[in-house]
Amino acid sequence: xxxxxxxxxxxxxxxxxxxxxxxxxxxxxxxxxxxxxxxxxxxxxxxxxxxxxxxxxxxxxxxxxxxxxxxxxxxxxxxxxxxxxxxxxxxxxxxxxxxxxxxxxxxxxxxxx
Numbered sequence: 001x002x003x004x005x006x007x008x009x010x011x012x013x014x015x016x017x018x019x020x021x022x023x024x025x026x027x028x029x030x031x032x033x034x035x036x037x038x039x040x041x042x043x044x045x046x047x048x049x050x051x052x053x054x055x056x057x058x059x060x061x062x063x064x065x066x067x068x069x070x071x072x073x074x075x076x077x078x079x080x081x082x083x084x085x086x087x088x089x090x091x092x093x094x095x096x097x098x099x100x101x102x103x104x105x106x107x108x109x110x111x112x113x
Contacts, residue, residue, distance in 0.1 A: 010041060014051055015070065018061060022073025030068050 001009075014037065021028045034048040052068065055061045062069045 010037070010043075010051055011055065013037065013040065014055060015060065018068060018070040019072065022070035025073070027064070027067030027069045030063060030066050033068055 014033070017033060017036070018028055030052070034045065034052070037043065037048045037051070038045055052061065052063065056063055060071050062071055062074045
C-alpha cells in the first residue's frame with residue numbers, strides 16, 4: 001500500500017465517522033475521535049491531529065468546543081440536539097439533593113412536635 005493510499009483511507013475513515021454522527025445532528029468528541037483513530041490504525045497520537053488539521057483547513061470539518069463536526073451536517077444555529085442530550089450539570093444535582101435533605105429535616109422536626 002502506498003503512502004497516498006494510506007492517507008486516503010485514513011481521511012475517508014475520519015469523514016465516515018463524522019458523517020455518521022452528523023446525520024443525527026451530533027458532534028464527535030475530539031479526544032475520543034483521535035483515540036479511536038489511533039486504536040483502529042495502530043497510529044501514534046502525533047499523527048492523528050494532523051489529519052484533523054488538514055480536513056479543517058480544507059473546510060471539510062468544523063472543530064468547535066472540543067467537538068468535531070462534518071461540514072456537510074454542521075449548522076451553527078441548530079445545535080439543539082447537543083443541548084438536549086447533554087448530561088445534567090453536577091451542580092444542579094447537588095442542589096436537588098440539598099433540597100431533598102432540607103425537606104426531610106423539616107418533616108422530622110414537624111413530626112417530633
